[in-house]
Amino acid sequence: MELLYFGDKGWGDELFFATLMTIAVSITAMIIGFIFAALFTPLKLSNNKFLNSIGNAYTTVIRGVPELLVIYLFFFGGSGAIMFVASIFGYNDYIEINAFLTGSFSIGIISGAYSTEVFRGALQSIDKGQFEAAKVLGFNKYIYFFKIILPQMLRLAIPNLSNVWQITLKDTSLISVTGLVEIMRQSYIAAGSTRDPLFFYSFAAVLYLMLTFLSMQLLNRLETKYSKGY
Amino acid sequence: MDIELMISSFPKLLNATLITLKLLSVSLILGLFIGLGFAILRMNNNKLINKFAYGYSYIFRGTPLLVQIFIIYFGLGQIEYLRTTFLWVVLKEPYWCAIIAFSLNTGAYTSEILRSAFQTIKPGYLEAGKSLGIPSKIIFTKIQIPIAIKQSLPAYGNEIILMLKGTSLASTVTLMDLTGVAKYIISTTFKPVEVFIVAGGIYLFMTFIIHNVIKYLEKKYGFQT
Numbered sequence: 001m002e003l004l005y006f007g008d009k010g011w012g013d014e015l016f017f018a019t020l021m022t023i024a025v026s027i028t029a030m031i032i033g034f035i036f037a038a039l040f041t042p043l044k045l046s047n048n049k050f051l052n053s054i055g056n057a058y059t060t061v062i063r064g065v066p067e068l069l070v071i072y073l074f075f076f077g078g079s080g081a082i083m084f085v086a087s088i089f090g091y092n093d094y095i096e097i098n099a100f101l102t103g104s105f106s107i108g109i110i111s112g113a114y115s116t117e118v119f120r121g122a123l124q125s126i127d128k129g130q131f132e133a134a135k136v137l138g139f140n141k142y143i144y145f146f147k148i149i150l151p152q153m154l155r156l157a158i159p160n161l162s163n164v165w166q167i168t169l170k171d172t173s174l175i176s177v178t179g180l181v182e183i184m185r186q187s188y189i190a191a192g193s194t195r196d197p198l199f200f201y202s203f204a205a206v207l208y209l210m211l212t213f214l215s216m217q218l219l220n221r222l223e224t225k226y227s228k229g230y
Numbered sequence: 231m232d233i234e235l236m237i238s239s240f241p242k243l244l245n246a247t248l249i250t251l252k253l254l255s256v257s258l259i260l261g262l263f264i265g266l267g268f269a270i271l272r273m274n275n276n277k278l279i280n281k282f283a284y285g286y287s288y289i290f291r292g293t294p295l296l297v298q299i300f301i302i303y304f305g306l307g308q309i310e311y312l313r314t315t316f317l318w319v320v321l322k323e324p325y326w327c328a329i330i331a332f333s334l335n336t337g338a339y340t341s342e343i344l345r346s347a348f349q350t351i352k353p354g355y356l357e358a359g360k361s362l363g364i365p366s367k368i369i370f371t372k373i374q375i376p377i378a379i380k381q382s383l384p385a386y387g388n389e390i391i392l393m394l395k396g397t398s399l400a401s402t403v404t405l406m407d408l409t410g411v412a413k414y415i416i417s418t419t420f421k422p423v424e425v426f427i428v429a430g431g432i433y434l435f436m437t438f439i440i441h442n443v444i445k446y447l448e449k450k451y452g453f454q455t
Binding site for chain 2: 066176
């Protein structure tokens with residue numbers, strides 16, 4: 001227990017900040033994932049074969065390739081790609097991108113592929129009559145989407161999105177390989193310097209369990225809120 | 231695009247794929263037994279046994295696989311007592327540690343899949359079996375298990391693909407599986423895109439095969455309930 005003291009003697013404060021980092025990366029990745037989902041869900045539902053195949057390629061490749069491989073691609077390839085773009089604009093110095101950004105971006109792309117599938121499924125299971133009725137009544141595009149389609153879609157999507165959140169939260173442990181100090185990395189450091197890996201990795205497991213448990217409680221509340229009236 | 235590197239790394243990556251497949255198949259088989267065992271415990275009426283089985287699946291599904299591997303590989307070696315038993319022969323090998331972690335992890339997911347499959351079996355089937363005077367052991371092995379397997383095929387197919395991706399974590403405990411070799415080539419050549427295309431292609435090919443085999447099995451054994 002002494003190992004968990006706050007301050008110089010223990011690892012309590014370090015692990016606390018590492019947990020905050022895990023939460024920050026998970027939320028950022030989830031938001032980046034939503035942006036990707038917003039881009040790719042229309043493509044997956046499009047009637048145009050070319051656009052459709054782009055959407056399908058994204059979800060198939062990302063969901064079929066290990067997360068770790070995707071992370072290595074961005075970790076090793078990220079700064080190279082940015083330097084290449086910068087060199088076009090005449091900037092030739094070495095650019096190192098922040099581990100937080102690479103990490104959230106790579107996890108975000110993965111989480112986006114799952115979110116895309118969730119949104120696609122939710123949109124497809126809304127009754128067709130709803131779309132038609134909204135059009136017939138002559139609502140403008142804003143009301144059509146935000147007031148009629150989106151609330152119905154969210155009700156169907158939230159249970160599955162909470163699964164995506166769980167996956168995303170657990171995937172963030174993988175970006176410890178890039179050196180970002182989140183729960184896994186901090187436990188690795190602590191385990192190395194105290195030679196007590198069993199304690200620190202078990203404690204990391206407890207932290208993850210706490211995070212998944214608490215976030216499930218919150219998401220269940222959200223679920224009941226959005227399924228009001230059903 | 232360095233085509234030459236892609237061609238020269240292909241045989242190395244293919245070789246590493248064998249380790250990935252070995253890890254996958256061994257842990258899936260062990261995980262299936264663990265999953266079946268815990269699914270049966272979950273349906274037990276004893277509350278304590280039930281809670282224990284639920285706790286197992288909750289812990290293994292609520293924590294990242296990486297933590298589980300690290301606890302088993304780095305953590306268990308710390309217990310002095312374990313070092314004196316024969317278990318140490320197994321636990322000092324990263325290969326077996328990875329297999330233990332993967333099996334326990336996929337076992338937890340499999341137990342959930344099987345449990346829900348058992349619960350969706352219509353009570354009529356069991357009642358029919360009972361009224362025909364079939365012993366409950368045979369009802370279980372000849373009626374419940376085959377139906378549960380058919381019911382759980384789609385979900386189990388997903389689990390196989392998730393596990394295939396999970397085996398990539400073996401590279402974090404020094405095993406040279408497909409991802410491990412890919413990372414090694416990337417870090418020596420600094421050509422991430424090329425290596426990603428080849429290694430990712432191999433993974434996608436395996437996912438494709440698994441997906442189609444499951445689809446075929448679903449068609450063959452699928453039935454309307």
